[in-house]
Amino acid sequence: MGVKVRLAVVSTAGARGKLGSVKVVFTRVGLTLILLVIFLWWRELGFEKAPSRSWFEKNSIGGMKGWIWGEIKPSEDLIWYPCYNEYDCARLEVPLDWLDPSPPNMVTIAIIRYNATERTNYKGPIFVNPGGPGGSGIWFVKHLAPYYQSVVGRNHDIISFDPRGIGATVPPISCWNLSSSTSISSLLWDIQAPPVLDAHAGVLYDAYAHASAFSQQCASIIGSDEHMIGRFVSTASVARDMLHIIEKLGEEKLKYWGFSYGTFLGVTFASLWPQKVGRMVLDGNVDAEQYSSGEGTHFLTDTDAVMNSFFTYCHAAGPTLCALYASSPSTIEVRLATLLATLKNSPVIVPASSPNSRPEIITFSRVRKLISSALYRPLVVFPALASALAALESGDGKPFLSISPQFQDQLPLCDSTSSLDPAPEMPEVESSADASVAILCSDQAPFTGGVSAFSSYLEQCSNASKSAGATMASMRLGCVEWGVRAKWRFDGPFGTDAETKILFVGNRADNITPLKSAYINAARFPGSVVLEQNSYGHTSLSMPSRCTAKTIREYFQEGAMPEEGKVCEGDLIPFQPWNNTSATAVAEDDEHAELDEALMGLMKFPPPFGT
Numbered sequence: 109m110g111v112k113v114r115l116a117v118v119s120t121a122g123a124r125g126k127l128g129s130v131k132v133v134f135t136r137v138g139l140t141l142i143l144l145v146i147f148l149w150w151r152e153l154g155f156e157k158a159p160s161r162s163w164f165e166k167n168s169i170g171g172m173k174g175w176i177w178g179e180i181k182p183s184e185d186l187i188w189y190p191c192y193n194e195y196d197c198a199r200l201e202v203p204l205d206w207l208d209p210s211p212p213n214m215v216t217i218a219i220i221r222y223n224a225t226e227r228t229n230y231k232g233p234i235f236v237n238p239g240g241p242g243g244s245g246i247w248f249v250k251h252l253a254p255y256y257q258s259v260v261g262r263n264h265d266i267i268s269f270d271p272r273g274i275g276a277t278v279p280p281i282s283c284w285n286l287s288s289s290t291s292i293s294s295l296l297w298d299i300q301a302p303p304v305l306d307a308h309a310g311v312l313y314d315a316y317a318h319a320s321a322f323s324q325q326c327a328s329i330i331g332s333d334e335h336m337i338g339r340f341v342s343t344a345s346v347a348r349d350m351l352h353i354i355e356k357l358g359e360e361k362l363k364y365w366g367f368s369y370g371t372f373l374g375v376t377f378a379s380l381w382p383q384k385v386g387r388m389v390l391d392g393n394v395d396a397e398q399y400s401s402g403e404g405t406h407f408l409t410d411t412d413a414v415m416n417s418f419f420t421y422c423h424a425a426g427p428t429l430c431a432l433y434a435s436s437p438s439t440i441e442v443r444l445a446t447l448l449a450t451l452k453n454s455p456v457i458v459p460a461s462s463p464n465s466r467p468e469i470i471t472f473s474r475v476r477k478l479i480s481s482a483l484y485r486p487l488v489v490f491p492a493l494a495s496a497l498a499a500l501e502s503g504d505g506k507p508f509l510s511i512s513p514q515f516q517d518q519l520p521l522c523d524s525t526s527s528l529d530p531a532p533e534m535p536e537v538e539s540s541a542d543a544s545v546a547i548l549c550s551d552q553a554p555f556t557g558g559v560s561a562f563s564s565y566l567e568q569c570s571n572a573s574k575s576a577g578a579t580m581a582s583m584r585l586g587c588v589e590w591g592v593r594a595k596w597r598f599d600g601p602f603g604t605d606a607e608t609k610i611l612f613v614g615n616r617a618d619n620i621t622p623l624k625s626a627y628i629n630a631a632r633f634p635g636s637v638v639l640e641q642n643s644y645g646h647t648s649l650s651m652p653s654r655c656t657a658k659t660i661r662e663y664f665q666e667g668a669m670p671e672e673g674k675v676c677e678g679d680l681i682p683f684q685p686w687n688n689t690s691a692t693a694v695a696e697d698d699e700h701a702e703l704d705e706a707l708m709g710l711m712k713f714p715p716p717f718g719t
């Protein structure tokens with residue numbers, strides 16, 4: 109499940125390189141800015157600072173120049189075409205409405221495959237879903253497939269697709285008319301995003317109106333008639349698409365590794381077609397029932413435990429490795445609380461660095477959001493966060509800016525050169541913010557009760573998590589007054605009586621998909637086991653663990669379930685160096701070196717989350 113805050117997507121947006129078109133730029137920036145929906149902020153924090161534009165060109169695994177999705181003719185048969193150098197891509201037509209699958213209303217699903225590189229003892233494809241909702245399967249497989257394959261075994265193909273409304277799948281979901289200059293409106297709209305809900309008295313009223321207005325805007329663009337895409341993006345439809353793809357592949361059963369929101373997709377699939385479940389790993393679990401009802405604050409169960417790990421690991425690391433160090437964990441907590449209280453009344457001003465830039469104001473809200481997003485990936489983000497916070501104490505906001513999204517740099521409003529490029533292809537995006545809201549709101553029961561009911565929900569969230577409850581409440585805020593109802597919404601019963609043998613994976617403390625949810629989901633599927641990883645952050649990918657990786661591999665390779673109660677340790681410690689070669693080159697052999705490299709790679713690009 110992803111949370112949204114899209115701040116940092118900025119870094120990837122810029123990084124992904126000169127993709128050229130205005131449309132693409134707008135889409136990305138739009139993504140980057142939306143603050144109300146599903147959260148993707150963790151990603152923003154992946155780097156000491158935003159990578160340069162060429163970063164992805166240098167590091168991307170795919171990157172075939174000149175090839176575009178539009179060159180593949182959509183087909184009702186699954187026909188593969190070479191793409192991105194080492195991959196195969198296909199565009200499969202499926203019915204828009206699975207409950208009334210008559211033409212002409214179709215959706216064209218973009219699918220990607222990375223072949224097994226070992227053909228002896230070939231074991232077929234494993235599907236991955238990166239989470240979100242709204243995460244692009246194409247993006248994640250294109251950039252990370254060899255890493256996923258290092259974990260599951262090289263005799264598996266890795267396959268994914270852009271779910272309805274997302275990325276290269278057609279039609280896309282956007283709540284703005286991208287075919288006209290109104291896409292500028294999308295940018296300006298995002299910039300009006302209100303502060304964190306507990307920043308000042310009365311913010312909620314503005315934020316609720318902002319969210320309601322966005323819901324109305326979306327309904328007018330994606331739901332104004334009964335055949336529009338907005339009614340057909342619920343997870344039930346996506347699960348049905350996945351069933352269709354495995355049938356077209358000639359596979360009898362699904363093998364699947366889903367993260368975060370991808371666990372809801374997996375649970376939905378397994379509840380609808382338990383006999384089609386081959387092997388399924390659900391990693392970073394959304395409690396299916398609570399997610400579907402939209403109610404409750406279960407997702408905040410362990411959030412403060414992750415925040416507390418910042419204080420304890422910072423203290424243990426000492427002043428050299430943690431800039432916010434103090435004499436005890438609770439003193440560090442007080443230090444942070446004091447900083448936040450100060451920022452509420454006196455935000456930090458960073459003057460313009462050049463005549464072409466503008467001053468920045470680091471507010472209480474921006475810091476709260478960054479902290480919330482840091483909880484997704486302690487290992488990668490905590491040290492830089494500590495440095496940024498310590499600098500803010502002394503009135504220096506520059507380190508904060510270097511790790512936080514600065515979307516004004518991305519605004520193409522005054523950049524006439526980029527805005528003249530023609531749109532070369534469907535945007536390759538890591539995730540689609542508007543789609544993520546549309547999917548989430550399609551899956552959930554409507555929110556009723558207006559702003560006063562939301563106020564009480566906000567209080568519940570704040571009570572459930574001091575560190576991030578008020579920021580995370582904005583996820584649900586995105587669904588208030590949502591006016592497009594899914595034609596097919598599967599809201600349970602989740603689970604089955606059949607022996608499904610699903611492997612559930614959960615961190616001991618995950619900021620948005622708590623361990624508790626893994627046990628709740630597992631109880632609905634006979635024969636399942638929960639594997640616990642003793643670490644902090646979102647999904648097992650937030651912390652490399654050879655033990656977890658090998659357990660997952662044995663499961664996919666042999667169907668071997670770990671014994672009930674198995675706990676895997678993480679391989680690294682927050683605030684200790686992990687990014688230098690001497691720290692990582694300790695693997696005893698090539699196989700472990702390869703696995704370590706894969707786990708590091710996956711840690712840097714975790715699921716987009718929202719959830």
Ligand SMILES: *[C@@H]1O[C@H](CO)[C@@H](O)[C@H](O)[C@H]1NC(C)=O
Pocket residue numbers: 190193194195196223
């Ligand atoms: C992947 O494997 C299939 C089946 O063996 C083959 O047709 C296809 O060309 C391969 N794709 C790539 C990119 O090697």
Ligand SMILES: *[C@@H]1O[C@H](CO)[C@@H](O)[C@H](O)[C@H]1NC(C)=O
Pocket residue numbers: 285286287288329
């Ligand atoms: C989007 O704008 C274009 C150009 O102004 C217009 O032709 C099209 O009908 C609009 N689409 C919607 C859904 O309003």
Ligand SMILES: *[C@@H]1O[C@H](CO)[C@@H](O)[C@H](O)[C@H]1NC(C)=O
Pocket residue numbers: 564567568571
């Ligand atoms: C939140 O916590 C306060 C103080 O413990 C309590 O009075 C209040 O009823 C709680 N609110 C909700 C909505 O649970």
Ligand SMILES: *[C@@H]1O[C@H](CO)[C@@H](O)[C@H](O)[C@H]1NC(C)=O
Pocket residue numbers: 491492687688
């Ligand atoms: C590793 O991370 C530290 C702080 O987190 C940073 O100062 C250093 O430059 C990084 N080193 C490399 C090789 O990226």
Ligand SMILES: *[C@@H]1O[C@H](CO)[C@@H](O)[C@H](O)[C@H]1NC(C)=O
Pocket residue numbers: 685686688689690691
């Ligand atoms: C790299 O990591 C190793 C092992 O943790 C540590 O001993 C070494 O000092 C680190 N080097 C740098 C340059 O940070």
